Amino acid sequence: MNTDFSRVFINGEWRKGSSSTSMTNSNPYNGEELVSIQAASKEDLDEAYKAAESAQKEWAKELPQNKRAVLEKAAHVMEENKEVILEWLMKESGSTFMKASSEFQASMNILKESTTYPYRMEGKILPSQTAGKENRVYRGPLGVIGIISPWNFPFHLAIRSIAPAIATGNAVVLKPATDTPVTGGLIFASIFEAAGLPKGLLNVVVGKGSEIGDDIVTHPTPRLISFTGSTEVGRHIGELAGKHLKKTALELGGNNAFIVLDDADIDQAVDSALFGKFYHQGQICMSVNRIFIHKAIYDEFAEKFIEKAKKLKFGNPTEKDANVGPLINRGQVDRILKDIEASVDQGAKLMLGGKANSNVLEPTVLTHVKNDMAIAENEIFGPVAALIPFESDEEAIEMANAYPYGLSGAVHSSNIEHGTNVAHQIHTGMIHVNDQSVNDEPHMPFGGEKDSGLGRFNGEWVLEEFTTLKWLSVQHTPRNYGPFINNLK
Missing domain, CATH: 3.40.605.10 (Aldehyde Dehydrogenase; Chain A, domain 1)
Structure with missing residues (x-):
């Protein structure tokens, strides 16, 4: 060759x-x-x-x-x-x-x-x-x-x-x-x-x-x-x-929602969200963009998610155990840093990361995010997790459908029918129950709705x-x- x-x-x-x-x-x-x-x-x-x-x-x-x-x-x-x-x-x-x-x-x-x-x-x-x-x-x-x-x-x-x-x-x-x-x-x-x-x-x-x-x-x-x-x-x-x-x-593009319902297995949801958010630095059209967590389990989820995110190895992508490598160019890094800064100014709390060394942006977690903040409104396409609380299924569904994208998504629930019922109400081309949003199989229809x-x-x-x-x-x-x-x- x-x-x-x-x-x-x-x-x-x-x-x-x-x-x-x-x-x-x-x-x-x-x-x-x-x-x-x-x-x-x-x-x-x-x-x-x-x-x-x-x-x-x-x-x-x-x-x-x-x-x-x-x-x-x-x-x-x-x-x-x-x-x-x-x-x-x-x-x-x-x-x-x-x-x-x-x-x-x-x-x-x-x-x-x-x-x-x-x-x-x-x-x-x-x-x-x-x-x-x-x-x-x-x-x-x-x-x-x-x-x-x-x-x-x-x-x-x-x-x-x-x-x-x-x-x-x-x-x-x-x-x-x-x-x-x-x-x-x-x-x-x-x-x-x-x-x-x-x-x-x-x-x-x-x-x-x-x-x-x-x-x-x-x-x-x-x-x-x-x-x-x-x-x-x-x-x-x-x-x-x-x-x-x-x-x-x-x-x-996509602005994919990851919904953690009040009856979800939290540990399973945390692992799923970590993969869907930080795999390939979040530079995937299907990446998790907004993580919605029911208020009843928000604090526990956030604590476990941040603790595991701290353990992600970032830097040189050729090291076989690296989890997060560089973004494709500096323009992407600067764009994301501006969204982080704008969201913190709007009231979000920076709990992890937020710094970049050349094109490597540290795994970053923001809590107390609202659906209209920059980090939620825009497709991140980087290793930044936005944790958004909700009080009811209806509120989560409304927020998930608020933007003109509909590529992929995920819903976590220990009750399959509960999770499936919510998933049906998300206007998207693909969605996965008790998994994350990054899925592609060669025999399954891949594509989105809306924008x-x-x-x-x-x-x-x-x-x-x-x-x-x-x-x-x-x-x-x-x-x-x-x-x-x-x-x-």
């Missing part, structure tokens, strides 16, 4: 981008320069889309066993190069070893699920209201899919779209986030090149959003744009795509997103067109 990631990948060739811009990729923990890449220009992007369009026509006709064989080989290449992938995730995205390892496994799971798609391109034969007619429905690929991958779970959230797209007969042009051009983009060119994917089917263009960001959406070739990232950017992509009548699969996005990934649901249907009818016997024709005789 090629590990020189200083070039873009277009039509099966590694080459320098033709933009005048050079992009430097740095380690967010120590600032070390990892690679410098000559960025792709609009002309490069156009060439990538044209190569994809040309290659896709033959790929769509490829036998299912041959499509599956390429995906299976890609899984083999990934397994052979696991250590290389983990190292890049740690040094490029600030992933801890634990997070990088689980991200690799999640990516392998989605790739293995995708190997089944070539045999799941099912059609139907349906009855007709016209005598002698047969109705057929065929499922086929969309054509070319444009993918824009994020920096937080770059490897998994890129392959989540790449593998299903290729498996269903599409070609791909991928633009990774500028903070993670390797683990969110170029590393896949290397993997699928080694797996024998025909040239032109996967193209990776590394470039500034300001230079090619809009063009990847508005270019006439792609029929669907798959984007994972912020709601603000997703809304802009949706507007551009809608203007050009393109489909979108958008997985956007958290459009569409669903994984399983049969991504199959619906990345394919299209054609109605073809066959008139087996001459059709009687009634008076329209009979009057002509």
